[in-house]
Every structure is written in C-alpha cells, then in structure tokens.
Amino acid sequence: MLKGVSSAWLHGLAATFIGLLFLAVSFGSPVTYKVSELAAVILEYPERPALWTRRLVSEGVSWAGGQKKLQERVRDLEFENARLRATLQERPDVVVSPAPGLVHAWIDARPPAFWWTEVRVGRGSNDGVKAGMPALWKGFLAGRVSRVFAGHSWVDLLTSTGLMVPVVVEETRDLGVLTGDGRGGVQLLYIPEEKGLRSGMRLSTAPVSDILPAGLPVGEISDAPPTIEDGFRVYRVLPGVDFSVMDSLLVMTGGRP
Amino acid sequence: MMPLIGLWYLQDLFQALLSERFLAPDLFLVFLIYRVTKNPREASPVIWPALVGGLFWDLRWTSLPGFTGAVYAFLAALCVVAWNHIPYPGRNAGLFFLLAFSAQFFASLVRFIFWGGFRGSLTGALVFQLCSAVPVIIAAALAVAAGMDEDNARH
Numbered sequence: 301m302l303k304g305v306s307s308a309w310l311h312g313l314a315a316t317f318i319g320l321l322f323l324a325v326s327f328g329s330p331v332t333y334k335v336s337e338l339a340a341v342i343l344e345y346p347e348r349p350a351l352w353t354r355r356l357v358s359e360g361v362s363w364a365g366g367q368k369k370l371q372e373r374v375r376d377l378e379f380e381n382a383r384l385r386a387t388l389q390e391r392p393d394v395v396v397s398p399a400p401g402l403v404h405a406w407i408d409a410r411p412p413a414f415w416w417t418e419v420r421v422g423r424g425s426n427d428g429v430k431a432g433m434p435a436l437w438k439g440f441l442a443g444r445v446s447r448v449f450a451g452h453s454w455v456d457l458l459t460s461t462g463l464m465v466p467v468v469v470e471e472t473r474d475l476g477v478l479t480g481d482g483r484g485g486v487q488l489l490y491i492p493e494e495k496g497l498r499s500g501m502r503l504s505t506a507p508v509s510d511i512l513p514a515g516l517p518v519g520e521i522s523d524a525p526p527t528i529e530d531g532f533r534v535y536r537v538l539p540g541v542d543f544s545v546m547d548s549l550l551v552m553t554g555g556r557p
Numbered sequence: 558m559m560p561l562i563g564l565w566y567l568q569d570l571f572q573a574l575l576s577e578r579f580l581a582p583d584l585f586l587v588f589l590i591y592r593v594t595k596n597p598r599e600a601s602p603v604i605w606p607a608l609v610g611g612l613f614w615d616l617r618w619t620s621l622p623g624f625t626g627a628v629y630a631f632l633a634a635l636c637v638v639a640w641n642h643i644p645y646p647g648r649n650a651g652l653f654f655l656l657a658f659s660a661q662f663f664a665s666l667v668r669f670i671f672w673g674g675f676r677g678s679l680t681g682a683l684v685f686q687l688c689s690a691v692p693v694i695i696a697a698a699l700a701v702a703a704g705m706d707e708d709n710a711r712h
Binding site for chain 2: 311315319320343346347349350353354
C-alpha cells in the first residue's frame with residue numbers, strides 16, 4: 301500500500317506542478333487565446349446538440365410567455381366585445397345578434413323585504429353564471445351576482461347599501477364610490493369638496509375596481525344639490541336602470557371577471 | 558480511454574447547455590474518482606488523465622490552461638491516497654460519496670476563490686454546480702456499491 305501511496309503522491313504532485321507551470325507560462329500569452337479559439341472551433345460541431353437544446357428551451361420559454369400575454373389580450377378583447385354588445389343589445393335602434401358572453405335571465409323573485417337590495421334570476425352555474433359577474437339592464441349596470449346556485453342566482457342591486465362600486469366621472473375622470481341608500485336611491489360618495497360636478501355627467505365603472513370590469517355605464521349625476529359630509533360631496537345619481545320596472549337582466553359571463 | 562473521453566464530452570455538453578449562467582458538475586473528476594475505486598493501486602491512469610482532461614477543459618472554457626488541470630490532478634491524487642489509506646472493509650460507497658463530494662466541493666471552492674467570490678452570480682453558479690453534482694455522485698456511489706457486492710460475492 302505504501303508504495304502505491306508514494307507513487308500517487310509523486311504522480312499527483314508532478315501533475316499538479318505541470319498544470320501550474322502551464323498556467324504560469326500561458327497566463328496572458330497570445331498563444332493561449334489562439335489555442336483556446338482553436339479548441340472552440342474544433343468543439344463547435346460536437347457541442348451542437350447542447351446548443352440546439354439550449355435554443356429550443358429558450359424559444360420554448362419565450363413562446364410560453366408569449367402565449368400567456370396572448371391569452372390575456374384575448375380575454376381583454378372578449379370582455380371589451382361583451383361590454384360593447386351589452387351596451388348595444390338592448391338599444392331598440394340598433395340590431396345586434398345575441399352575444400355568447402351574455403346570459404339573459406328573467407327575474408323570478410324579488411322579496412318585498414329586500415326590494416332595493418337583491419333580486420333572484422332564473423340562471424345559475426349551469427348557465428355559466430359565477431359570483432361577481434356584472435348584471436346589466438339596457439346596457440347599464442344594475443348590480444352584481446352575489447350567490448350562485450345550479451339553476452338560479454341572486455344579484456345585489458346598485459340600490460343596496462351593501463354594494464359599493466368604484467366609478468369614474470367620464471367627463472372629469474374623478475373617482476368615487478357608488479352605493480345605494482336602501483330606499484331606491486343611489487349616491488356618489490367621496491368626491492372632494494373642491495370638485496364641482498355638474499348634473500348630467502356620466503358615470504361608469506372605474507378601472508380601479510378589482511370586482512367589476514371597467515367602463516360599464518352606470519348612470520348620471522342628478523340635478524339635486526350635493527350634500528357635504530366630512531369634507532366630501534355626496535351626489536344623488538340617476539341610475540340608467542329603472543329598478544321599478546326591470547323584469548330581466550343580462551349577466552355578463554364573457555371576459556372578466 | 559473511451560469512457561474518459563465520453564465523460565469529458567458529456568461534461569462539455571452540459572457546460573455548453575448551461576453556458577453563461579451555471580457551471581456544469583465535474584463529471585469527469587467524479588468518474589476519475591470512480592476509477593480509483595476499481596484499481597486503487599494504479600495512480601497514473603487516474604492522475605495524468607486528470608491533468609490532460611483539465612487542461613483541455615481550460616482551453617475550451619477558462620482560457621487559463623493548467624488551472625483546472627492542476628486542480629483535477631491534485632484532487633485525484635488526494636483521492637487515490639485517501640482511498641488507499643482506508644482499510645479494505647471501510648472502502649465502500651459512503652467513502653466514495655465523501656471523497657467525490659469533497660473533491661467537487663474543493664474544485665468549486667478553488668474556482669470561487671480564484672475567480673473572485675464576491676460576484677453574486679458566481680456564487681449562484683457554484684451552488685448550482687454543487688447541487689447538480691449530488692445526484693451524479695449518488696448514482697456513481699450506487700455503482701460503486703453494486704461493484705463491491707459483486708466483488709464480495711466473487712470472493
């Protein structure tokens with residue numbers, strides 16, 4: 301064993317010394333660069349499988365990222381399309397074919413005790429309805445789906461005190477929050493006192509909302525003078541929806557959310 | 558000879574695959590240490606190929622001819638000495654794993670010190686190298702264990 305060990309030490313030290321000698325002699329030498337270049341050229345062909353694989357993986361990752369962006373874009377466009385159809389579909393002067401992203405639902409129950417709070421519609425998860433989806437009437441936002449069952453759903457109305465919807469004033473881009481008073485009225489909250497909004501200014505859902513898609517028409521500011529609460533003006537809103545006569549809703553199942 | 562060239566080429570392929578981001582595990586060095594377990598008394602068929610393989614590696618990847626060669630040769634020699642110092646019953650897959658992983662660790666450490674360990678990207682590359690070497694060393698250790706079993710059965 302000793303002989304083998306001694307031999308290993310000798311060989312090892314000699315080889316290490318030679319390696320270090322190479323390092324010392326070749327360090328910074330132009331010959332080294334030329335030889336390195338030559339090695340790279342010679343190995344270019346045997347290394348091609350690795351280079352192809354690397355490129356394949358890189359392109360695959362890039363393709364997957366592109367697909368994700370493309371899907372997001374398609375979803376945005378789907379939503380945009382559904383929103384436009386919702387706006388146009390119930391306008392009597394425009395003929396628009398029924399859209400796949402909208403589900404027509406009859407209101408089949410409206411409990412008198414919660415008259416201004418919620419309605420029940422005869423469409424549910426079997427029809428693609430999900431909680432959080434906006435419900436429209438004649439192109440205007442009427443409320444939001446709150447609870448979903450197989451064959452029916454409940455929709456919180458804008459007149460409910462429990463539903464708060466971020467909205468934007470289209471003419472001034474001021475942001476506020478819409479909520480009901482529980483008695484059939486709708487108010488616009490959190491408009492700073494120094495902002496003077498005029499009656500007739502249009503409101504639509506705001507991009508800041510993580511609940512409802514942006515751009516859904518809601519209504520307009522009424523001509524009733526605003527009140528001031530804690531430094532903010534509170535405006536009465538004329539909703540686009542006639543909550544007294546509506547007998548059906550369009551649930552927006554296409555696009556987001 | 559052919560297995561040595563094959564392992565060097567495999568390591569080269571890995572490096573080409575991981576180039577610019579990570580360092581390939583030292584498959585060539587691990588294979589040399591594996592050879593030590595087969596013929597413990599033969600030092601020269603392990604140490605000199607280590608120098609030559611390291612030298613070619615430097616020409617291809619580091620542009621510091623002799624650096625990896627010296628490191629490989631020194632570590633291979635240490636492994637030969639260590640393996641021969643351990644009595645026969647102690648020469649098992651566990652010892653091989655310890656030697657091979659230590660060799661990989663020191664090879665990484667020397668690079669880390671020599672190339673400037675302050676670079677964050679280098680730290681990541683070397684950690685990747687160590688982590689990726691572990692499965693290779695385990696596989697080689699299993700091969701060593703299988704070889705030991707065969708030897709014992711033969712005796």
